[in-house]
Amino acid sequence: MRPDPVKKANTVDVISYGKTMVIEGRDITHLEGEGNYTFVHTLQGKKYLVSKTMKTLQANLSDDFIRVHKSFTINADHLISWVEPSYLLLSSGARLPVARRRTRKIVEKLATVSQRVW
Secondary structure, three states: OOOOOOOOOOEEEEEEOOEEEEEEHHHEEEEEEEOOEEEEEEOOOOEEEEOOOHHHHHHOOOOOEEEEEOOEEEEHHHEEEEEOOOEEEEOOOOEEEOOHHHHHHHHHHHHHHOOOOO
């Protein structure tokens, strides 16, 4: 018998104006990595800086979050279109690059995450 998978929090804690805020995964359009820091982009058009790596943040988020580039992880729920092979368009209007070496994994992940036809 397989053990039950660990339920992920699907939230990110950010500090804004000295207060800790919890951002739900459904409100995050994408993550942008900058070394040991990550920018969290939201549906409301806000951008928060978090002092954690993108890999660390993604580990706490649902499987709807897909690494598409060295510097970007997207929330598949906010993917509007994929202009193959070069970039993705998100509901926030963001246009993000796609790493060629990640294309196969992205296609496989999108097939399991959503019922969309690309």
